[in-house]
Amino acid sequence: MSFLAFFFIVVSLVTFVAAQLILKRAMVGTKTTGFRNAQFVWKATAGIILMTISFFLTLGLLQRFDLSYLYPFQGLSVIFITLTAAIVLKEKLNLRLAIGALLISVGIVLVSLS
Amino acid sequence: MQNRPSGFANPWLQLTLSVACVLVSEFLLKRGATEVANTDSAWSWTGINGLASPLVWWAILLIIASFISWLYVLRHIPITIAFPLSRVVDILVPLGCWIFLGELISPLRWCGIALVVIGLALVAKPIARIEERL
Numbered sequence: 001m002s003f004l005a006f007f008f009i010v011v012s013l014v015t016f017v018a019a020q021l022i023l024k025r026a027m028v029g030t031k032t033t034g035f036r037n038a039q040f041v042w043k044a045t046a047g048i049i050l051m052t053i054s055f056f057l058t059l060g061l062l063q064r065f066d067l068s069y070l071y072p073f074q075g076l077s078v079i080f081i082t083l084t085a086a087i088v089l090k091e092k093l094n095l096r097l098a099i100g101a102l103l104i105s106v107g108i109v110l111v112s113l114s
Numbered sequence: 115m116q117n118r119p120s121g122f123a124n125p126w127l128q129l130t131l132s133v134a135c136v137l138v139s140e141f142l143l144k145r146g147a148t149e150v151a152n153t154d155s156a157w158s159w160t161g162i163n164g165l166a167s168p169l170v171w172w173a174i175l176l177i178i179a180s181f182i183s184w185l186y187v188l189r190h191i192p193i194t195i196a197f198p199l200s201r202v203v204d205i206l207v208p209l210g211c212w213i214f215l216g217e218l219i220s221p222l223r224w225c226g227i228a229l230v231v232i233g234l235a236l237v238a239k240p241i242a243r244i245e246e247r248l
Contacts, residue, residue: 020193020197023185023188024188024193027185027189028188028189031189051181055177056162056164059164059170062143062144062147062148062164063147063148063163067140067144074204075204077197078197078198081193081194081197082198085193086194089193091192091193091194092192092194096236097194097195097198097236097237100198100232100233100235100236100237101194103229103232103233104201104229104230104234104237105233106229107204107205107226107227107228107230107231107232108201108226108230109226110222110223110225110229111208111223111227111230113222113226
């Protein structure tokens with residue numbers, strides 16, 4: 001794998017994780033303030049832009065590599081999102097959830113390797 | 115319990131719909147992207163040329179549908195639970211290939227599928243408690 005490929009895989013992963021966290025924050029905010037406020041529009045727009053960047057980078061990668069090769073990296077997003085949601089969004093993370101997320105990630109990697 | 119969204123508004127139903135749309139879109143994207151692949155062009159790293167395939171546009175429609183469902187899920191379910199559960203799609207893809215396309219699944223892949231199922235069960239366990247709070 002070339003450095004360029006690695007770079008684009010990492011960027012698509014980071015933008016995807018960031019988008020999920022921002023969108024989660026935007027949607028939770030609507031419970032108290034509704035949809036018609038600048039905070040929601042700003043966060044939802046940022047989330048959608050990041051998701052779009054991640055989508056097109058993945059499409060570019062799919063043209064070069066097999067889906068089965070790219071899947072392990074998607075599997076890592078489970079671990080990243082679970083950990084960052086606990087740290088950034090202060091969501092409760094117990095041992096059961098952490099082990100569950102880890103098993104899902106390892107499982108996805110094994111499914112893609114074989 | 116009395117405020118729990120029911121019927122079509124049930125966040126767990128929306129999570130299922132979101133996963134189903136992603137599942138179909140994954141197959142459409144791979145086929146569409148391969149159909150129009152032109153890896154000689156430097157621009158193809160951005161994936162923009164994938165838009166030349168109608169299958170990619172169908173996939174985009176499904177992704178938008180899944181995205182709307184997903185936003186609704188995010189509003190009601192913690193992301194530490196919803197996101198790992200949404201990755202059930204990662205075992206549904208090979209299982210779909212096995213059931214519908216007759217493709218073989220290697221022992222290592224079965225082990226991976228088993229790990230994901232155990233992981234999903236662990237993550238899903240606290241759902242009963244969240245259900246009560248909805």
